[in-house]
Amino acid sequence: xxxxxxxxxxxxxxxxxGVKHGIGLAKALNAKVTVITITExxxxxxxxxxxxxxxxxxxxxxxxxxAGKERARRVLDEARAMAEQIGIPAELLHVPNAHPATAIIxxxxxxxxxxxxxxSHGRRGLTKLFLGSQTSEVLALQL
Numbered sequence: 001x002x003x004x005x006x007x008x009x010x011x012x013x014x015x016x017x018g019v020k021h022g023i024g025l026a027k028a029l030n031a032k033v034t035v036i037t038i039t040e041x042x043x044x045x046x047x048x049x050x051x052x053x054x055x056x057x058x059x060x061x062x063x064x065x066x067a068g069k070e071r072a073r074r075v076l077d078e079a080r081a082m083a084e085q086i087g088i089p090a091e092l093l094h095v096p097n098a099h100p101a102t103a104i105i106x107x108x109x110x111x112x113x114x115x116x117x118x119x120s121h122g123r124r125g126l127t128k129l130f131l132g133s134q135t136s137e138v139l140a141l142q143l
Contacts, residue, residue, distance in 0.1 A: 004032045006108045007090075008118040010100075011037070011075035018119035019079050025117070027088050034091040035079040036107055039068035041097040068096060 007022040009015040019035060026033045042064040044055060056064070072094040083090035095103040108116050 002029055002031050002115040004111065004113045005029075005034070005115045005117060006104070006111070006113040007033060007035045007079070008100075008104050008116065009035060009037050009075055009079060011071065011078070012119070014119035016078070016119075018117050020082055022117035023079075023083050023086050023088060023090070027086050031115075032091075033083060033088060034093055034107070034111055034113065035076060035083075036093045036095060036104060037072045037075045037079075038095045038098050038100040038103045039072055040099065065096065069094070072096070 002025075005022055005026050007019045009019050023033060025031070042056060042061060076092040076094060080090060080092060093107065095107065104116060104118070107113070
């Protein structure tokens, strides 16, 4: 049925449930598993018109990147432990400085994944409009 499953996580409780479900599914189907986490680039405001923006220093960029790598390491270590507990190997991937939905789709295509498993916070209405949903965006871009 599915031979290569991509599991996306940001470390949240909802994403953790998606990873757990995906690992169980992979075990049942004897499928390959890749777990991906993405860290977005540092937001920079350059300003417009008369207002000057904010440009971070090299030190601030470095600190931001280091914190993102550390968070990704913790998220992926947790996913590795979940896979080991169930008894399957998992490839772990951190994609830094990327838009999550785009990175998920590009990774799924480049690695030949035939299923993407990810959690959704289930936001609706204005909350969904303002906060967005990477799951919704992945679905929309895949169609």
